[in-house]
Amino acid sequence: MHFTSRAARVLVLAALPLTLAACGSSDDTAAGDTSAKATASSSPSKDPNAGLLTGTQLKKALAPASFFPSGFAVDPSGARDTGDTYIPPSTAPADKPDCTRLGGTAWIEITGITGVSFAQNDYINKNTSEQIAQEIDAYRGTTAETVLKEVEKAAAACESFTDSDTSTKVKVTGRSTPGLGDGAYTITLTNPAWENGTTLIAARVGTNVVSVLSTDGRDNGAATAKKLTERIVASLKKAS
Structure with missing residues (x-):
């Protein structure tokens, strides 16, 4: 389209x-x-998307299937990107975050800010129901910096939310995370009703924001989430 x-x-x-x-x-x-x-x-306006990666380019920066642990397979329904075109952005932060969005693979949308291109896919282990998701969004100007700040604000505003599957409270904790790109923030979701928690990481690389979700392992998905973020950050640095 x-x-x-x-x-x-x-x-x-x-x-x-x-x-x-x-x-x-x-x-x-x-x-x-x-x-x-x-x-x-004689002096045409500057293209606001000049220099920004397209969805096709961002897709190449996502971690390949070989990166994921044994037993994980891509979910075709969760794989999408914006191709070679750009889409109109939304730069207005949400007045009040919808905390339940933290429980989904597209959790970065909790900021209310959208980019001009993106690429994403999800991997699922059918034997354990564990999930790993990866996404990259490209933004104009300094909007990527704003997105990271809004992620931190959302984590602070969402101390907890109700899990729709179990009707129980999910505890939300967040912290700044050094050593990942140009800045990063980690959110951990825990719930006594779950076998394992969830780790979310948002990391900025220039005008791009990497967002991952992991429930893999017995550490609330933390190790896999960090390893995946590091892999994507390194790929984006090469692409820039």
């Missing part, structure tokens, strides 16, 4: 006043407008 960027629509709307003014002006004014438009067209 082809998406028209917000920037393109803004440029079209901005050109309308110039067109209307030219229609209702004298010959001299119209000549001046023509000259002004010729000057404006």
Whole structure:
């Protein structure tokens, strides 16, 4: 599907006043407008997505199937990306985070901010029901930094939430995590009703944010989540 960027629509709307003014002006004014438009067209606006990785490029930075432990297989329904096109972003943080989003593979959406491209997939162990998910989102300007700050705010605001499967409380704890990209934050989810907890990590690499989820192992998925994040961060640094 082809998406028209917000920037393109803004440029079209901005050109309308110039067109209307030219229609209702004298010959001299119209000549001046023509000259002004010729000057404006000689310096095209900068592409806001210039230099940002596409979904196709981000997909290549995801960890391959060979990275995942024995018994894990990709879930085809969870594999998607934006291909070679960009999508309109949303840069308005959520007024109040939906804490239940922390329980899903696309948990980074709790910030309310979306990028212009992404790639993601999930791996599941059918024998143990353990899950490992990976995603990379690309953002304009300094928005990736804002996303990481909003992840920290969400963790602070969501001390707990109700697990829909067991109707029990999930405890949420978070901490800044050094040594991963240009900044990282780790969230741990625990619940006495679960056999194992969940670890979520968000790490920034330039204009990209890596987000992973892991329930693998007996350490709330922590070791696998960190190892996966390190792998993706290294791949993104090579791609930049």
